[in-house]
Amino acid sequence: MNERKQHVINKAHQLFIEKGYQATSIQDILDFSCISKGTFYKYFSSKSELLIAIYKTVYKKLEKDRNELLIGKNPSDLEIFVRQLEMQMITNRKNKLIALYEEVMASNDVDLKQYIRHSRLRSLRWMFGRFIDIFGEKNKPYLLDCAIMFTGMLQHNLQYNRIATDSNEKISDVVRYSVNRLVNMVNEVAETGEQLHAPELLEVWLPGIRKKNHELIDSFCKITGHLRNSISKQFSDTKEQEKYYELIDFIQEEVIHTRSPRKFLIQSSLQTLENNSAKLWKKELDQINQIIASFYQHIEESEEN
Numbered sequence: 001m002n003e004r005k006q007h008v009i010n011k012a013h014q015l016f017i018e019k020g021y022q023a024t025s026i027q028d029i030l031d032f033s034c035i036s037k038g039t040f041y042k043y044f045s046s047k048s049e050l051l052i053a054i055y056k057t058v059y060k061k062l063e064k065d066r067n068e069l070l071i072g073k074n075p076s077d078l079e080i081f082v083r084q085l086e087m088q089m090i091t092n093r094k095n096k097l098i099a100l101y102e103e104v105m106a107s108n109d110v111d112l113k114q115y116i117r118h119s120r121l122r123s124l125r126w127m128f129g130r131f132i133d134i135f136g137e138k139n140k141p142y143l144l145d146c147a148i149m150f151t152g153m154l155q156h157n158l159q160y161n162r163i164a165t166d167s168n169e170k171i172s173d174v175v176r177y178s179v180n181r182l183v184n185m186v187n188e189v190a191e192t193g194e195q196l197h198a199p200e201l202l203e204v205w206l207p208g209i210r211k212k213n214h215e216l217i218d219s220f221c222k223i224t225g226h227l228r229n230s231i232s233k234q235f236s237d238t239k240e241q242e243k244y245y246e247l248i249d250f251i252q253e254e255v256i257h258t259r260s261p262r263k264f265l266i267q268s269s270l271q272t273l274e275n276n277s278a279k280l281w282k283k284e285l286d287q288i289n290q291i292i293a294s295f296y297q298h299i300e301e302s303e304e305n
Contacts, residue, residue, distance in 0.1 A: 005043045006057075008033045013054045017096045021051060021103050048112045051100070055119065062091045067264045075133035078179065084130070085175045089158065093171070121205050127151060128202065135186050142189045144199045149185060154178045217256055220291045224248050227284045234280060247273055251288075255295065263296060 011033040015024045026047055030040060044050040066084045073080050092098055104112045124147055131143040157174050227248060235241045247269045254261045270292070274285055 002043070004035075004039070005053075008035060008040065008043060009050065009053050009057055012050050013057075013095070016051070016054070016100060021047075021100055022107065048109050051104070051112065052115050055097070055115070058091065058095050058097065059119070062088060064264075067262060070262070071264065071268070075130075076136075078134060078183070081130055081134060082176055082179050085154070085179070086172055089171045089175060118206070121202075124148065124151060125202055125206060128199065131186070139186060139190050140199060141195055142186070142193075144201065145194075145196045146182070146186050146189060148197065150178070150182050153181065216291050216295050220255060220288065220295075221252075223284055223287050223291070224252060227281055227288075230281055230284065244273065244276070255292070261295075263292075266292060 008029070012024070012029045015028055015032055019028070024047075026037075026040065029047070029050070030037060033040075044053065066087055069080055069083055069087070101116055104116055107113075124144075127147040127150065128144050131147055132140055135143060154175070157178050158171070161170060161174050228245065231241055231244050235244075251266055251269050254266050270285065270289060273281065
């Protein structure tokens with residue numbers, strides 16, 4: 001991002017935290033950032049667009065940091081999930097995002113309200129995906145309901161903890177307590193077989209991502225098929241073949257079947273394929289890298305809307 005634009009974002013965020021979104025005028029932002037009105041409108045069409053840029057900046061960093069906790073770890077490890085949630089809660093507190101959310105939802109700004117709703121749905125989708133990692137595909141039919149219930153439980157536990165202690169110091173305790181209740185919740189719902197919301201609703205609430213990528217996925221499957229054939233011809237050792245097949249299977253699973261594909265894990269797997277001792281499959285891997293880049297571009301464009 002342009003450094004000057006990022007400077008305005010940082011300064012405006014500081015003002016919104018100190019004064020509130022509604023109480024901060026564009027002139028306040030101009031004065032505090034030491035920029036002209038023309039420079040402001042070069043980067044942002046309105047104050048609401050600037051606020052959305054703040055949200056995107058914060059959550060892009062959160063997503064990166066949250067994903068890095070998974071590197072080299074088992075995605076089903078509940079302790080990693082606890083640490084991811086703690087990171088998210090601390091980010092929200094540090095950036096006063098909840099207070100900004102509440103102020104926006106009380107306003108008449110339709111675009112901002114729509115963005116906040118979509119942000120919450122994307123957060124729910126992430127939670128649902130992590131629940132599949134932790135509790136397995138067999139429980140998938142019940143995990144959207146569990147994600148919705150857990151989100152509400154965690155938010156209310158944090159809210160009333162702030163009232164009870166007049167501080168945010170025990171975020172870790174609240175997160176861990178809530179996650180401990182989550183395990184029992186999932187087991188109970190799975191045992192009863194009750195379902196309130198089908199997971200397919202996420203596609204209705206956040207449409208477009210998969211549809212836009214059908215052609216890319218078709219091309220991706222063809223290239224990975226060619227890659228498998230090359231591996232089978234070049235390695236007679238079954239164990240050696242299986243090592244590379246597992247990497248391809250993982251990448252396919254992330255791209256085709258995961259609701260929120262983890263880019264950093266896909267890139268790590270591709271890097272391992274590229275580092276094969278004989279430096280093989282350069283053409284196929286270059287094509288896969290191009291498709292993955294286009295795939296994520298489509299996802300990001302969909303997230304923007």
